[in-house]
Amino acid sequence: MAEHSHNRRSFLRGTGALGAAGAAAWAGIGGRTPAAARTGSSSGARPAPERVRRYAADAVKGKVYVGYQGWFAATGDGSPINTWTHWSKGSTPSPGNQTFELYPDVSAYPAGSLFRTGYAPLGNGKPATLFSSYSTAVIDQHFHWMQRYGMDGAALQRFGSDIVAVGQPRLEQRNDIQSKARDAAQKYGRGFYIEYDISGLNDTNLVATIQSDWTNTANGTLRLPDSPAYRPSSRCSTSTTRPLPSHRPRRTGR
16 A cells, blocks of 8 residues: 655545544543553553543633644754744745745844844834744743733644654754743643644554654653643543545546
């Protein structure tokens, strides 16, 4: 069978079942307590985890949660990857060299979180700068806005292309940003949960990669579910995984 790479543009439409791979993934990580995930224990009947019992009624149902990617970076931002990311293709954003559609209002961010671009000065004469998602001040501002405007929290996205890169700067970057997001959620009384985006994974590594990341990193190293701001669903510990895509049909000759 051909190996299929998963991406966000090939997700199933509608509300079909996750399929065998999704079922296997949930069998491996769904419903585990944080302690069980860290120790790898999954056998035997047990009562619902304490945190699930506490939040099941009001954790995410009827709430407003925003998807939190945290994927912008800039050269000189002090991050593990330390290069322009998601604003452009690795070099200073400039006319014709950008991978974003709308220029953001960066006036709320401190100067130390902003980085010069190759664009002409703004209409007010100030230099054209962009923010880095790695900045603690930027993350703090985002959660402050959530509190101010009545948003309940954030779905912290863990991308397949990051979590498969064990030992590499891009995973370190992801982990650092989500640790800062956890701290900001606690500071502003917001909730968060984990969302796995399976972009960058394929049929052969999808289940094992998510299981390993959830057990060894989200629970083990970062201990995200131990935060008082963590909001699991009433069904499982790691709240959501983006729907699995269907396989593209084979082309046949006419």
